[in-house]
Amino acid sequence: MSTPNHQATILELLGKYFKKTLQPHQYQPILTDLRRCHPELLRDCLVEAVEATDKDPAAPPEEPSRAALMRIYNRKTKEMAAMFPFLMATEGALRGQLACEMYRIFGTDQWWLPYCAALNSGKEFKDVTAINGVPVPGSKFSNSVGKIIMSINAKDGKNAATITCGLEFLSEATFGQLRYLGEHSWAQIMQVFRGKKGDIPQIVKQDFINLTKEILDMRNDLYHHRPISNQQKCVEACERLLDHFDHHLGAFDHAISQAVYVRPEFKVDRKPRHDIIVAV
Incomplete structure (x- = not known):
């Protein structure tokens, strides 16, 4: 067969x-x-x-035995689930930091609107040279913003031009889009990652690219339900980024381990067919 x-x-x-x-x-x-x-x-x-x-x-x-395999399967499932809080914390913090930085740089919470205007008038995103009188970081930055706008506008009932909050705008971006936005505005945002001698190691542009790539790869594996590898490298990447935002990942993990939550109710009755075990 x-x-x-x-x-x-x-x-x-x-x-x-x-x-x-x-x-x-x-x-x-x-x-x-x-x-x-x-x-x-x-x-x-x-x-x-x-x-x-x-x-x-x-x-x-x-x-x-089948039971031994299931023990490995359940452990790996739990390991994958344990990574979600770390990725959520890192992605959320990066969104928040970039939203604040874009506001600081351009002095407006709707800094992407000139790109929306360019799109509506048939111009290219690279044609935008200034936002609120502030020169844009470059054409790659403009294309990064443009891709976020296009992905928002492609969703039913969504229009980037009607969003009034910078964090809400960036909440529509994928982690990969956030990564490119940070990379292509590095000269403007690098102060966030400057570090402090004897306390926080500096993150330079290539570090940012490498660390966020490690996180992006892990995120894609998890969100597509693929078995994960290099779990520790991803945790260390999250740690380094979050340290610059004064967020301690180990303390966060400990707090989660101590948290009590209401587990969901399961309505389907357990029956013998749910527990098939075949001896070999």
Whole structure:
């Protein structure tokens, strides 16, 4: 019986994990059992399980089983979920800082309106040379703002020209768009990242580009439900940026761990079909 390519990959990994070639009567129930799992995350769990077994084949850390795989799967799911507060904190702080900086630079909370006017009159965004009498940082900055405007206007019922708050405007931007806005106005905003000797290490433009790229890659993996890698590097990138905003990520993580919240109610009754376990 043929299987989709992603299931064929999982079957191959299952064979390595259980150290034997599985027969159809063995692997079909397993595929049925595991079909409810996220395929890419399940594949990542199998890779980890196989690697752990290969490191010490004489004494594997855990007897190969579906339950052992699910423990890895659940841990990885929790690790992914744990990254969301860090990304949310970093992205939110960067939006707020850029909103304040744009207001400081141009002296208006609607600094993008000249670009809206250019768009309405058939001009190019690069034709805008000043905002409220202040020279723009350059054509790349103008194109960055223009892309945010275009993405806002592409949404039903949205029009960038009617937004009156700078933070609201930047809240419509993706993290990637925020990143480019910061990069292309670096000379104007670099004071935020100047640092303090013996306290906060300075972040230069290339640091900003590299740190935000690390965060962007992690964000894209998480938001598309792909297994994550380099978790620690992303945490360190978030830490460095937030430190310049006087936000301590470790303290934030501790506060979250102590927070009590009302868990959601689950209305679907648990039945035997929810707990299928197939022995191999």
